Amino acid sequence: MTFLSALRRVAIASSATAALAGSIVSPAMAADRELLNSSYDIARELFATLNPEFVDWWQQNHGESVEIKQSHGGSSKQARAIMQGLKADVVTYNQVTDVDVLAEAGLVAEDWQQQYPNNASPYYSTTAFLVREGNPKGIDSWDDLVADDVEIVFPNPKTSGNGRYTYLAAWGYADRAFDGDEDKIRDFMKQFLGNVKVFDTGGRGATTTFVERGIGDVLITFESEVNNIRNEYGKDDYEVVVPPVSILAEFPVAVVEEYAERNGTSELAHGYLDYLYTEEAQRLLAGFNYRVNDENVQAEFAEQFPATELLRVEDVFGGWDEVMDTHFSSGGVLDQLQRR
Amino acid sequence: MSTLALLGRSAPKRVLPGFGLSLGITLLFVSLVLLLPLTSLVGQLASVSLSEYWAIISEPRVVASYLVTIGAAAGASLVNALFGLLMAWVLVRYEFPGKRLLDALMDLPFALPTAVAGITLATLYSSSGWMGRLLDPLGVEVAYTWVGIALAMAFTSIPFVVRTVQPVLEDLPREIDEAALTLGASDATAFRRVILPNLWPALVTGTGLAFVRSLGEFGAVIFIAGNMPYETEITSLMIFVKLQEYDYVGASAIASVVLAVSLALLLALNLWQGRFIRRLHGGKG
Numbered sequence: 001m002t003f004l005s006a007l008r009r010v011a012i013a014s015s016a017t018a019a020l021a022g023s024i025v026s027p028a029m030a031a032d033r034e035l036l037n038s039s040y041d042i043a044r045e046l047f048a049t050l051n052p053e054f055v056d057w058w059q060q061n062h063g064e065s066v067e068i069k070q071s072h073g074g075s076s077k078q079a080r081a082i083m084q085g086l087k088a089d090v091v092t093y094n095q096v097t098d099v100d101v102l103a104e105a106g107l108v109a110e111d112w113q114q115q116y117p118n119n120a121s122p123y124y125s126t127t128a129f130l131v132r133e134g135n136p137k138g139i140d141s142w143d144d145l146v147a148d149d150v151e152i153v154f155p156n157p158k159t160s161g162n163g164r165y166t167y168l169a170a171w172g173y174a175d176r177a178f179d180g181d182e183d184k185i186r187d188f189m190k191q192f193l194g195n196v197k198v199f200d201t202g203g204r205g206a207t208t209t210f211v212e213r214g215i216g217d218v219l220i221t222f223e224s225e226v227n228n229i230r231n232e233y234g235k236d237d238y239e240v241v242v243p244p245v246s247i248l249a250e251f252p253v254a255v256v257e258e259y260a261e262r263n264g265t266s267e268l269a270h271g272y273l274d275y276l277y278t279e280e281a282q283r284l285l286a287g288f289n290y291r292v293n294d295e296n297v298q299a300e301f302a303e304q305f306p307a308t309e310l311l312r313v314e315d316v317f318g319g320w321d322e323v324m325d326t327h328f329s330s331g332g333v334l335d336q337l338q339r340r
Numbered sequence: 341m342s343t344l345a346l347l348g349r350s351a352p353k354r355v356l357p358g359f360g361l362s363l364g365i366t367l368l369f370v371s372l373v374l375l376l377p378l379t380s381l382v383g384q385l386a387s388v389s390l391s392e393y394w395a396i397i398s399e400p401r402v403v404a405s406y407l408v409t410i411g412a413a414a415g416a417s418l419v420n421a422l423f424g425l426l427m428a429w430v431l432v433r434y435e436f437p438g439k440r441l442l443d444a445l446m447d448l449p450f451a452l453p454t455a456v457a458g459i460t461l462a463t464l465y466s467s468s469g470w471m472g473r474l475l476d477p478l479g480v481e482v483a484y485t486w487v488g489i490a491l492a493m494a495f496t497s498i499p500f501v502v503r504t505v506q507p508v509l510e511d512l513p514r515e516i517d518e519a520a521l522t523l524g525a526s527d528a529t530a531f532r533r534v535i536l537p538n539l540w541p542a543l544v545t546g547t548g549l550a551f552v553r554s555l556g557e558f559g560a561v562i563f564i565a566g567n568m569p570y571e572t573e574i575t576s577l578m579i580f581v582k583l584q585e586y587d588y589v590g591a592s593a594i595a596s597v598v599l600a601v602s603l604a605l606l607l608a609l610n611l612w613q614g615r616f617i618r619r620l621h622g623g624k625g
Binding site: 074076080101156158159196197198199200201205208209212213214215324328329330331335338339340 | 399400401459462463466467468469483484562563566567568569570577580581582583584585586587590
């Protein structure tokens with residue numbers, strides 16, 4: 001008897017909590033509809049700025065008040081959560097492969113890369129270097145990174161998309177420098193990987209190691225991150241070096257059709273992605289140190305983004321499936337290069 | 341009801357009511373919280389053949405990670421056994437101002453998010469950190485080496501030793517060592533022959549728990565490990581890497597090795613402790 005009454009009390013308490021939680025989720029000034037954007041880890045500040053602008057934009061154009069919710073995390077983890085049932089309406093990731101996984105699962109349209117301009121990547125970035133004040137080791141390009149006395153910090157390609165881009169950029173450079181001679185490329189890569197001092201699991205971890213711990217001569221990460229670090233930790237202590245050749249890092253977006261339809265948000269979700277391509281949004285994105293395709297905005301920010309040749313993964317490596325298979329799978333080229 | 345009926349035959353009448361209900365709830369809880377996740381983990385493995393399974397868990401890089409993990413965990417546990425015992429001793433046997441505070445501090449590693457601990461330790465012991473700066477001229481590198489991994493493990497697992505030894509020490513009457521001393525034993529002999537044998541089971545259990553905890557530690561270690569292949573990669577990282585590759589089976593396979601080792605160790609500890617206590621009570625109990 002006492003057990004049953006205790007149970008009942010628990011039941012009452014939990015339903016009360018649920019009611020309370022429900023009221024938090026849908027605030028008094030209820031938005032007509034809401035949208036869940038599943039995004040990568042370091043995009044918090046970006047979407048915190050973009051979303052209110054979109055809400056205004058949607059209100060003006062469609063006379064409907066909407067609410068955008070964000071979920072952030074490592075983008076592979078995020079994709080996994082959606083496959084396991086998280087009902088996100090749109091995804092804005094930093095790795096093409098993570099959207100591909102969703103497409104394979106039938107949650108995202110198969111031709112998602114054709115649905116929006118530039119391979120469904122409203123903004124892009126590349127891999128750049130952050131060196132210490134005065135660039136004491138004279139690092140200007142990839143071949144300066146294989147010198148014996150240079151210590152490198154970048155995130156682990158095995159656990160971080162950011163790290164994978166760095167690996168691919170170095171490979172792409174070597175591929176060109178040695179005219180595709182695979183033995184020489186591998187030697188170069190071995191030296192390059194051998195100079196790595198610490199392999200953090202993610203981009204922010206690598207930043208901490210380089211900036212806070214003072215480890216390494218050069219940090220390799222997204223250009224957008226490099227610039228943010230310089231702004232955050234002092235313009236005088238660090239210098240940004242954009243190598244003459246680097247890799248194109250796309251930031252793919254897609255509507256999770258399966259869930260958006262069920263949530264009744266399909267056209268809102270597509271509208272959200274359309275918005276990312278407007279001049280207004282592109283200007284905001286450029287403000288966060290991402291490169292954009294809008295010509296007006298490009299001209300405005302020309303000084304901030306030095307011209308550099310960007311290699312496409314599809315051109316150099318034949319696509320992401322190919323890259324993941326040959327380079328990053330277990331026993332792949334990366335494993336071979338790191339073997340003792 | 342079936343539980344009751346099953347147990348009713350052999351169990352004598354109990355003084356306290358509610359045995360069936362409480363055991364039922366216990367089993368349900370254990371099933372939901374422990375057995376279900378474990379089963380699904382093992383279930384993941386059903387899709388691989390034995391040779392594939394062996395190939396995954398015997399990959400050289402993974403094997404190297406076992407060695408790093410076990411070595412560091414062993415080092416951390418030994419240090420913890422020594423200092424955990426000392427701390428428990430100090431907390432039980434002496435009165436001093438701030439004792440309550442020190443006692444509370446002992447639990448901090450449990451309360452602190454392990455990632456925070458890892459980042460803090462890495463900051464302290466990197467060559468530019470407070471401790472690292474002092475150790476660097478001596479040629480001692482802690483952060484991003486094997487020592488750093490052991491340090492992080494020691495930090496997160498020390499409460500296990502202190503908290504298992506402490507209550508046993510509290511129950512140990514002081515008269516025992518006084519009696520030993522009056523019978524002519526030296527301080528060292530009294531500790532070695534009288535006190536230590538009483539603490540032994542608790543100390544071994546605590547150290548064993550600390551070791552098992554260290555085997556699975558991820559958050560604290562990952563930030564101080566450096567994560568260089570073959571040198572400072574821990575097994576949890578290998579599991580994490582497999583998950584990143586959407587290779588759930590590979591992750592489960594490696595996890596099952598850690599799990600098996602931990603389970604075997606815990607079981608061995610329990611059996612050993614049971615036998616030890618029986619021997620202590622001269623074959624009864």
